[in-house]
Structures are given as structure tokens and as C-alpha cells.
Amino acid sequence: MIRTLALCISLSLTVALGGCVQADIHFSDTATAVALATAPLKPDSGSLAIHCGSLIDGVTAQPLHDVTVIIRDGRVASVQRTLQHSGSLPLLELGDYTCLPGLIDMHTHLTDVPEDTADLTVYFRRTRDETAVIAARNAEATLLGGFTSTRNVGTYVAWTDRDLRDAINSGKIAGPRVQICGYYLTIAHGGGDLFVPDFKEPADAARFHAGVAHGPEEFRRKAKTAIDGGADELKVIASGAVLAFGGVPGAPEMTQDEIAAVVEVAHAAGKKVAAHAHGAESIKEAILAGVDTVEHASYVNDEDIKLALAHHVALSMDVYNGDYIETEGRRMHWPEEFLRKNVETTEVQRQGFTKAHAAGVAIVFGTDAAVYPHGLNARQFPIMVARGMTPMEAIQAATSVAARYMGWGDRIGQVTPGHFGDLIAVKGDPLKDITRLQDVAVVVKGGLAFKLPAH
Numbered sequence: 469m470i471r472t473l474a475l476c477i478s479l480s481l482t483v484a485l486g487g488c489v490q491a492d493i494h495f496s497d498t499a500t501a502v503a504l505a506t507a508p509l510k511p512d513s514g515s516l517a518i519h520c521g522s523l524i525d526g527v528t529a530q531p532l533h534d535v536t537v538i539i540r541d542g543r544v545a546s547v548q549r550t551l552q553h554s555g556s557l558p559l560l561e562l563g564d565y566t567c568l569p570g571l572i573d574m575h576t577h578l579t580d581v582p583e584d585t586a587d588l589t590v591y592f593r594r595t596r597d598e599t600a601v602i603a604a605r606n607a608e609a610t611l612l613g614g615f616t617s618t619r620n621v622g623t624y625v626a627w628t629d630r631d632l633r634d635a636i637n638s639g640k641i642a643g644p645r646v647q648i649c650g651y652y653l654t655i656a657h658g659g660g661d662l663f664v665p666d667f668k669e670p671a672d673a674a675r676f677h678a679g680v681a682h683g684p685e686e687f688r689r690k691a692k693t694a695i696d697g698g699a700d701e702l703k704v705i706a707s708g709a710v711l712a713f714g715g716v717p718g719a720p721e722m723t724q725d726e727i728a729a730v731v732e733v734a735h736a737a738g739k740k741v742a743a744h745a746h747g748a749e750s751i752k753e754a755i756l757a758g759v760d761t762v763e764h765a766s767y768v769n770d771e772d773i774k775l776a777l778a779h780h781v782a783l784s785m786d787v788y789n790g791d792y793i794e795t796e797g798r799r800m801h802w803p804e805e806f807l808r809k810n811v812e813t814t815e816v817q818r819q820g821f822t823k824a825h826a827a828g829v830a831i832v833f834g835t836d837a838a839v840y841p842h843g844l845n846a847r848q849f850p851i852m853v854a855r856g857m858t859p860m861e862a863i864q865a866a867t868s869v870a871a872r873y874m875g876w877g878d879r880i881g882q883v884t885p886g887h888f889g890d891l892i893a894v895k896g897d898p899l900k901d902i903t904r905l906q907d908v909a910v911v912v913k914g915g916l917a918f919k920l921p922a923h
Contacts, residue, residue, distance in 0.1 A: 511639050512542035512888060514915025517557040520567035520893065523547070526867035526882040529860065531899065537567070539889030539915040546885055560917065562893050562910060568863065569883050570616025570644075570890030570913060571905075572870035573845050574742075574784050575763055575834025578610065578620050578646065579603045579628045582792075582838050586802050588664050591624050591676065599625060603632040607643025609843030612919050614908035616890040617645040617871075617880045619834075621742055621763065622703045624662040626651040626678035630698050642918055645888075647700040647874060649742070651679035653690055653730055658721040659709030659744060684729035687722070691733040701875075702734045704759070706743045707750030718747025718767045727757035740875055742784070746813065748772055755781050761873055763834060766813040768820040776829045782873045784834030785821045787855060788848035790814030792840035822856040831857075832873050833866035846905040859899045889915035 516539045523532045525547070538545040538557065579599055584590050610618060620629040629648040636643040652660025662676040669676070679694070681687045691702055704727050708719040727743065734741045735758070743754035746766040754762055755775045762776070763784045776783060793802070793810040825831055833852075835845045852862040871881025880888050893910035911919040 511637060511916075512914030514542055514889065514912070514917070515540045515557055516560055516889070516912065516915050516917070518560045518567065518891060518912065519563055520565065521563045522566040522897070523883060524566065524568045524860070524863060524899070525884060526569040526864060526871075527884065531566070534563075537883055537889075537891060539891075539912070542889055542914040542916075544883060544885050544887050544889050547883060560910075560912075560920075565893040565895060565909065565921075566897055566904070567883070567891050567893045567910075568898070568905075569867040569881055570888075570892055570911070571614045571846070571866045572617045572833060572874065572881060573610070573615045573835055573837065573866070574619045574621070574761070574832045574870050574874065575786060576610065576615075576618045576620050576837045576842070576845075577623065578606045578618065578632055578643075578838075578842065579623045579625065580838040581606070581842075582796070582840055583800065585797070585806065585839070586800055588624075588662065589667055591662055592667075592670055592673065594625075596625075596628065596631075599628050600631060600635075603628060604635070604641045604643070606838065606842040607632060607636060607641060607646075609841070610837070610845065611642055611644045611913065612908075612911055613843040613845055614892040614905065614911055615644055615845055616892070616911065616913045617874070617876070619647045619701065619742070619874060620649070621701075621744075621834075622649055622652040622660060624652075624676055626675050627697065633700075644913070645880070647876075648698070649701050649703040650694045650697055650699040652703055652705055652744075653679045653681065653687060653694070653722075654705040655682060655721050656680050657714070658705050659707070660703075660705035663714075665714065681726075684725045687726045688729040688733055691730045695733065695737050695739060699739065701740045701742060702730055703742050703744065704730050704754070706745040706754045706759075706762075707747040709744065709746070718750065720747060720750045720753070722750075724753035724757050727754055727759065731758040740873070751775075755779050761832065764817070764836075765820060765824070766817040768817075768824060770823075773824050773827045773829055776824070777827060780830075782830040782832045782869070783821075783824055784832050785817060785824075786834055786836035786839070786848065787818050787821050787851045789836050789839045790817070791851075792844075792847075796840070818851070818855050821852075825856045825861075830869055830873065831865055832870040833862075844906075846908070849902045849905050853902050859902045862902060863898065863905075888913075 518537045633646040654660030657663045740760040743759040748769040751772040868881040871877045891912045894904045898904040
């Protein structure tokens with residue numbers, strides 16, 4: 469289990485907790501430093517003054533310069549165009565840095581690692597305790613990479629994501645805020661069903677197929693069970709996965725009526741629905757069924773783009789991971805079927821990304837981690853920019869725009885009063901060089917510093 473931290477400090481006294489990078493930062497007095505370093509972690513309870521050389525607040529079109537962000541009890545209290553702050557707060561001096569809101573990834577799989585893709589039978593052999601260790605490691609890597617909020621959009625082992633979310637919320641481990649769906653809602657042997665050809669499953673394998681259903685009524689019951697079990701949102705597999713055996717990427721799986729049944733249950737409970745959909749027909753059916761976001765959208769066409777605009781549906785398109793699969797997937801000997809499908813879908817998806825963005829469709833940041841290792845999420849930003857977004861648009865896709873489509877727009881995604889005190893910082897200007905976001909030096913979540921600059 470990862471030991472969490474309240475703050476890492478290097479003054480006249482040095483404290484290093486939980487793997488946090490030591491830093492030189494200025495506090496009003498040593499007693500405050502000691503108290504912050506030794507206090508037990510209470511999530512979203514920190515109070516700090518942070519001086520930023522530049523601030524991209526997530527909503528304003530241009531950065532602000534020489535501002536001080538005041539965080540009290542985990543929330544942004546004010547953003548001041550001055551270096552003055554209350555002497556009762558510790559001051560984190562980041563005058564040489566660009567500050568941004570904590571980043572949001574709307575497509576993570578925190579309980580998985582990419583190596584599992586080479587042999588899916590590992591899920592049947594791994595214990596829940598072993599999964600918990602993996603999940604804790606992934607959560608910390610994701611947080612330290614600058615992503616303070618995520619959606620964990622499914623897992624093959626039901627409710628491992630709930631265990632992770634609850635451990636983070638209680639302060640037992642360090643990680644981002646997590647929305648969970650509990651398990652994939654999918655047809656038998658569909659893209660969300662843990663099916664491995666010619667493998668004899670253990671007798672107690674039901675938990676690996678918890679979201680499998682057929683017909684609107686079964687899917688309605690499965691959706692209600694997921695919500696009753698603690699799901700924050702629901703995930704439907706509308707069309708075939710690239711990394712699954714036997715299917716055709718884009719081939720329809722769930723019907724429009726089945727998806728609509730899930731949407732009805734979710735929306736009645738105030739929950740959102742994400743649809744995994746590669747194919748044009750399934751994207752259309754998912755939108756018409758009322759989903760809120762569509763993931764992948766590899767074969768999105770002109771009709772889908774018009775529908776997404778008309779129905780205010782956002783697309784989450786993981787336009788980086790094809791590069792990782794092509795290089796590292798081959799090195800790690802992933803199944804040849806997966807590698808072939810990746811080649812077939814990567815470029816066409818990127819072309820669809822460009823068309824959808826140019827048409828004005830909302831595109832939110834989502835990486836499909838762990839198709840590649842957690843903590844490398846920001847590698848997607850350069851692809852988004854190369855395929856048509858401005859750097860500011862890409863940043864907002866991972867901050868205020870993502871927050872809105874998560875239903876958390878009043879809590880995260882902005883450095884503005886009332887929102888959670890989530891802030892990251894990088895050296896240099898990410899509006900001139902978006903790759904700066906791949907080297908986050910500072911991570912503050914809820915007013916608590918989890919990562920600070922190295923000496």
C-alpha cells in the first residue's frame with residue numbers, strides 16, 4: 469500500500485514522505501512546515517497560497533501573469549493579481565512556472581497494466597489484493613503525472629475500481645479523484661466481456677462477466693445493479709473493441725434499444741453514460757439512444773458528427789495510443805490480431821478527430837490508459853495539437869470541457885473561486901510547446917501538495 473503525504477518540505481528541516489520530490493519552498497515559519505509535513509492526510513483539506521508566474525485557469529482565453537492563488541480548506545478562495553497573501557498561509561513560490569488546473573483524463577483503466585494485453589488470462593489468476601497493489605501504483609503515477617481527476621471507464625473484474633476510489637477518498641492511498649462505472653455493460657463475448665478463446669475458466673468466474681446481458685430488460689437490471697453498487701457513471705460497449713479476440717472493430721454489439729434502456733436508468737439516477745463505439749453505425753445508435761459521451765469513435769463519419777453536434781455529445785478519442793501499441797506492443801509480443809486492428813484504426817481515427825473538431829464537436833481528453841503505462845497520459849497532447857487543436861483547446865479539453873461532461877463542472881477543471889484547489893505547474897510555456905505537460909513539476913490536489921520541484 470502506498471503511504472500518502474500531506475506535503476513534502478525542504479527548509480532548514482527536510483521531510484520526505486510517500487515518494488514525494490523534495491523542494492525548496494517558502495513558509496511563514498518552521499512550525500507551520502512541521503505541522504503540514506506530519507499531519508495525517510485529510511483529502512481536499514489543504515490551505516495554501518501559490519504564486520504563479522503565469523496561470524492558465526481553464527476557462528480564460530489568455531493566461532494571467534503574476535497571480536496568487538489562495539486555497540482554503542481544499543477550495544480556491546480567490547485568484548489575486550498581486551503577490552500579497554494572508555500571512556497565515558504557507559506560500560508556494562512558483563514564479564518561474566506556468567500553473568494550470570489539475571488535468572482530467574476521461575478514459576482510464578487504473579486497475580490494469582499494458583502487459584496484461586499480451587495474456588488476458590492473467591485476470592483469472594490475479595487475486596484482488598494483487599489487483600489492489602497494481603491499482604494503487606497506477607493511481608499514484610497518474611496523480612504525479614498531473615491528472616488530479618479521472619474516469620475509470622470499466623474493468624474486467626467487477627468493483628476493483630470501487631475499492632480504489634474508496635481508498636483514495638478515505639486518504640489511504642494517493643491518487644486522483646475517480647469516477648467509476650463498476651463493470652462494462654456488454655453482450656456475451658462482446659468487447660467488454662472477458663472472453664479468451666480455448667481457455668478453461670475457473671468455476672467462480674461469474675465476477676468476470678458481471679455486466680453481460682441480452683435485451684433491454686436485462687441491461688436495465690444490470691444498469692440498476694451497477695448504480696446500486698456505487699457506480700458514478702455507466703459504460704456501454706456499443707461496438708467491437710480493437711483489442712479483443714474474434715470481433716471486427718466497429719461491428720455493432722449492443723442495440724440502440726439496449727443502450728437506451730441503460731441511459732434511461734442512468735439518467736433517472738442523475739448519472740451519465742459513456743459509450744465505447746468504434747463503428748459509424750454504433751456511434752449513431754449510441755447518440756440517438758441518449759448517451760453523453762462516445763469513446764474511441766474510430767470510424768466516425770459526417771452523419772455521426774452532425775448528430776454529436778445536434779445532441780451535444782462529446783467524443784473522447786485516444787489518438788496517441790496507436791503509436792504505443794505499434795512500437796511497444798510489437799516488442800512485448802501482443803497478439804498479432806490486436807496489432808493488425810491497431811494499424812487499421814489509428815490513422816482513420818485521427819482523421820475523424822480532425823473533422824469532428826473542425827465541425828465544432830466537443831472533444832474531451834481520454835487516453836485509454838492502461839493500453840499504455842499510467843503516468844504517460846500527457847503524451848496525447850502533441851497528437852491533439854498536430855491534428856487540429858490549438859494548445860489552449862487541448863488544455864481545455866483536459867480541464868473545463870472534460871469537467872462539464874463528467875458532471876463535475878462546478879468542482880474541478882478551473883482555477884477559479886469555489887472549485888477544488890487542484891493545480892499543476894510546469895516549466896516554460898505549454899501554449900508554445902505542448903510537450904511541457906509531459907514533465908509536470910508540481911501537483912496540488914485539494915490544497916495538498918503531492919509533488920514539488922526537485923532541487
